[in-house]
Amino acid sequence: MSSNSGSDSEPLLRVDDLDVHFGGNSGLLDRLFGEEQGTVRAVDGVSLDIGENDVVALVGESGCGKTTLGKAMIGLERPTGGTVRFRGQDIWKTELEEGDIPYKRIRKSLQMVHQDAGNSLDPNRTIFDNLNPALKKWRPELNLVERRELVHRMLETVGLTPSDDYASRYPHQLSGGEAQRTVIVRSMLLEPDLILADEAVSALDVSLRVNLMDQLLELQEMFATSFVFISHNMSNARYLAGKADGRIAVMYLGRIVEIGPVEEIIHNPQHPYTKSLLWATSGLSRINDPIEDPPVRSIDVPDPENPPSGCRFHTRCPEAREFCTEHDPELETAPEWLERHETACYYAHDREEYWNTQPLPDESDVGEDADATRGAAD
């Protein structure tokens, strides 16, 4: 593979046909006999480009693989297939000392902010002492005074003022929102190129969320950092990615089923699964409308160990026809949609072969999804 780092043709991060499969019988005998059971295909053939200064919200239900995809993208989860390239360089090959960009540099460039961030702060150290070590390691050119100055400036940017006070506090003296901001500051101090924020706002009280999202966006703009937000909440995803003029990617059972510019996904969704997520997102303006029936044939997610054949959504999809049970749709765009809007659905693309088969029976038979198990790969 050519190491064309820094080339203009390569985006910041390119995910190509990525697989992350967990478990399964990978012993010698199983391999000899070709048995593969109990494998969870948490991420299964996902391709996605993240540009410079790009914001993408990954949305989906638990177990859809959004966190696993995010972690694989930033080098925290080893893919079982496909590649993740950082400025053209395969990050997993780089780990083995190949390529122009040192592995250390890539690790610094790709950062993560966890849900429930407070737990990732050392309770026995002050906020400054929590932030200082990483800065010392990754920014050795700065002396203590400069590091202190930088920390204070960043705390002030996220509203933790007076910063003198906050820098000398211990984590238990912070509210949940303040701890979340501190962790965000910690990740930003390294001046990464991409931050993965996993449900970074959903643990906060509703009345504080917009404020935190605004501060995230302010930092994003200030540092021209790319962001991947993982969320199960369409309203939060829309706010974060929408304000940054970014995209929403909708995941279902290890696949991206629809991706596109934010308002296009919200107001012109094409995939029936995206439509069902939007159904589930009550806008306040609709409170006087009665809740309609869920626009799915089954409310339970199938067993990720044993995903449905063909289009994985066909067991729940209200539009599914027999064609969908055998054929696996790919992400495609259509001329009448906005640029960069793609979906993987035969119905949305009005495919003739799809219309030539029978619709699946509209059964309320619940046995079909009875294998749904708990605690999937998300």
Next chain:
Amino acid sequence: MATQNTERRNRIDVASDNVLEIENASVGFAMDRGDAQVLNNVSIDVHRGEVLGVVGESGSGKSMLADSMLDSIDDPGTLTGRVTFHPPEGGDPVVVNDLNKEELRRFRWERISMVVQGAMDSFNPTLTVGDHFEETLRAHDYDVPEGMERARDLLEDVHLDADRVLDSYPHQLSGGMTQRALIALSLILDPDVLVMDEPTAALDLLMQQSILKLLAELKAEYDLTVVIVTHDLSHVARISDRLAVMYAFELLELGPVSELVADPAHPYTRELLNSIPDIDADLDEMGSIEGTSPDPLNVPEGCSYHPRCPIAKEKCVNENPDLFDVPGEEGHGAACFYIDEARETIPLKKEVTE
């Protein structure tokens, strides 16, 4: 510490058939740092057959209000005030917090049952779901075969395969399935009231909304009164008849859902509505409320919202407002001295379509 002024008018009266009446309910906890008042003099009537949504952020006292309805405050917390239950068949009202231990054991499940967040923890992992139904029936001396028939109906009502679920252990079911099985279990003794504390918080949106839809159906089918406690106003608004807004362990506003969402009277409710990331609203019109909710040991004097309130005046710092009647629909009350000013000066950013 907010003054617990018993003279303060804290209830909104409307002529109604009440299944539950909560009068001056307060809950105190002795903590290392001092005494914490985690429910402060709340009075509220629950109307028979309604869905009452109790909305509040973390540390608002909303779960304490729910627990008070079944007198199930954890030790060392103590409930004062009075909770009265009126049986649908008539007869003597039951003062819930005067019941002895055995009476209370029977009262729960048979009269009022409760579903909490995280169904997985409510099930014993060593018993099948079916065992839980049988055990509950036996503990209350109900006919088991007959009860199990009802169990099957209830499980089908919540879109579960009854045979399979009854034979399953809790860990064999997904989170959404367990939560629905718990809802079915809570209805096995045909209670009059179902109290749900964040019943869907740990679940995905599609499942949350589906469960709310199922609840609306169950309520109609089984003549239930439902109380749903949640941090997410937009989520329960669509199935609620009335909303109660809690803040700093007090009831700040109460009213019919349509008016409470279309034109709330309390500054907190107005700002809360404006702060909810809303799928239909203009992106530039959402904002947050400055500051944070108070600590239970350090609730501000006067109106507990005054440090965050944009229209707070000296009176708000010194006096805790009554729950005043709000002009408009009957039964709408707000604990604010300046209702008119709040409605005029804090514009709502989202319009509710009528």
